Amino acid sequence: MVKPTTVENTAIKVQVKGLSVYYGKFRALTGIDLTVHDRKITAIIGPSGCGKSTLLRSFNRMNDLTPGCRMEGEVILEGENLLAPAVDVVDIRRRVGMVFQRPNPFPKSIYENVAYGPRLYGIRRKSDLDEIVASSLKSAALWDEVKDKLHQSGLSLSGGQQQRLCIARALAVEPEVILMDEPASALDPISTLKIEELMQDLKKDYTIVIVTHNMQQAARVSDFTAMMMIDEQRAGRLIEYDATHIIFTRPKDKRTEDYVTGRFG
């Protein structure tokens, strides 16, 4: 197993063991072993097509939605194997939230976007919902900008605000882990900075796993970095995993070195 050489004293949140993912006969990921630390930000980097998003989507069984997708191995969240057949997928997706590349608010009001999840999980009382909406928007650093227009459409917001609304929506169901798939790649630099700052605030309470093509972003925001590449069979592999400062100053694997210095990819 690839282990970081400098592991601080942090608990393990998610343990991936021998994970392989198939799309039909094609093996997209092979033999992934990875430890995600509690309340830390783990970045997954690597060239296009190396399986970063597939790995990320294994953390909340999003791959189930792709026809013909099959997973082997284990993804253990707090002692529970998320890949076990008996697992309640709806519950997993509450515990492991996700934020996508393009902001995708529902065509509903700002309030309803955030209240949607809690309602789905059975919260009905208005005062409870009001409180959840306010606290989620505050946690997503959006409250001050929208508190006077909660009943306007979520789509009326700017791209950066929409993305923070999506983060607030994810937070509203009190997840333990937040997955982010290129959360800032469609945003301007100022909005990107806001998302990155928000991530630093969020990691006090949540474990974050982020896929990014932006190496500087990975270096800036994350505590640990996992480097992936495809092998000769075109299956994605984890080739190096370590504390972020090591990956970006003295990686051990030549392929990581070449990737982070821009020699390929």
Add this chain to the structure above:
Amino acid sequence: MRKTFESEIQQLKDEVLVLGSMVEQAILGSVEALKKRDVEASRLIYEADARINAKRYAIEEQVMIAIATQQPMAHDLRLLASLLEVSGELERMGDYAKGIAKINILMGDQPLLKPLIDIPRMAQKGADMLHRALTAFVNEDAETARLIPYEDDEVDNLYDQIYHELMLFVIQDARSIERANWLLWVAHNLERLADRVTNICERTVFIATGEMKEIESSRDE
């Protein structure tokens, strides 16, 4: 972009070599001028130190621009950080040459306490170590860089020899204190110069391996 960056790095390495040869000349020249008691030559070396400083600042600025525009990582980052460090070391070595030139100027009409034999040897050894250390640095040759610091013992031994010899002069005739002191300072500068060569070698190992470690010659242990 990678190509542009690589040519920028090559250019920076060339500039460091130029700075290195300026320092090498200044060191050898300052001792030669002292040996011949050529005050005019020392004055030129003293003034030329400003050019060494300017070169160091120019390199520093280029490195800053490369860091800002290329956002270097891993090996590139270690190399650029080391270029900053090494150009700083070279500039300080230039100051040693300037110091030696200043001593010759201060001595005015007074003759040397003794003919210089070991001091030019020290200068030659130091300059030679510096030359090879810089070659290893630009070639990122960690093997060679690891060995050069051990030659520092030779420089330290020469320093001890000079020290004892000068002390004998002082014991025999207290009036020689000032002239002995001048030469001791010259030797001290040369001894420090060789120590800084070790720092350059440590950077070379760092670039190649990522290890930041002190290389200790036997005398340091």
